Amino acid sequence: MAAKRINPRRIKLHHSYSVEDVARTLGVHKNSVRAWLTKGLAPIDRRRPMLFDGKVLRAFLERQRGHRKRTCLPGTMYCFRCREPRRPALAMVDYVPINAASGNLKALCDTCGTIMHRRARLSGVAAVMPGIAVHMAEASPRLRGCGSASLNCDLAKEA
Ligand SMILES: [Zn+2]
CATH class of the missing domain: 1.10.10 (Arc Repressor Mutant, subunit A)
Known part of the structure; x- marks a missing residue:
């Protein structure tokens, strides 16, 4: 509901x-x-x-x-399938900029594998994901076009 x-x-x-x-x-x-x-x-x-x-x-x-x-604790993102804040699987997180100041963090839930999203300010990424090497995407992969069926492109389509 x-x-x-x-x-x-x-x-x-x-x-x-x-x-x-x-x-x-x-x-x-x-x-x-x-x-x-x-x-x-x-x-x-x-x-x-x-x-x-x-x-x-x-x-x-x-x-x-x-x-x-209540926002998720640092190092976690909200998983809509688990309905709980979860840790990113394999400590892998992508940052996809929306504009110069903020973007979306994307990761897979370490429990169920669902893609999780979390808004973050670029300046706040380290605070939100402490100890996690966040991969910075340069721009939306959609804008660059998807040449091959890379994992990145698949994730972008889900967004
Ligand atoms: Zn989950």
């Missing part, structure tokens, strides 16, 4: 919200709001209908958002 972009700032701090209010205000399904109860969102009390304190709700949402945005 795709994560929906929720803006915690829509929640007013000094309001209380019912499940319906939360769903309407944030544009999510009521079931999503109920699911948050299992993730640590606490209602004001046990009475029905359930009410949430705006402050508590906003703090919960910000925390959730922080979780999702």
Whole structure:
């Protein structure tokens, strides 16, 4: 299920919200709001209908958002198949520039072999991939054209 972009700032701090209010205000399904109860969102009390304190709700949402945005630790990239940050297989990472300042790191997941991507600033590559010899591509292989069916070209097509 795709994560929906929720803006915690829509929640007013000094309001209380019912499940319906939360769903309407944030544009999510009521079931999503109920699911948050299992993730640590606490209602004001046990009475029905359930009410949430705006402050508590906003703090919960910000925390959730922080979780999702949590970036991978140095030396790892997010593998969408494993749904975990993984190390690059064989410590092999390619840097493909997007522009002068930043580009994409590409590597294979050391667990499942899926291609992983991670955005990085050129100046930050060493910090993101410490102790890993990142291979710097000069320009997108697509622009140079693929003469032979090299591994590089295959990777570029996946991008
Ligand atoms: Zn993987």
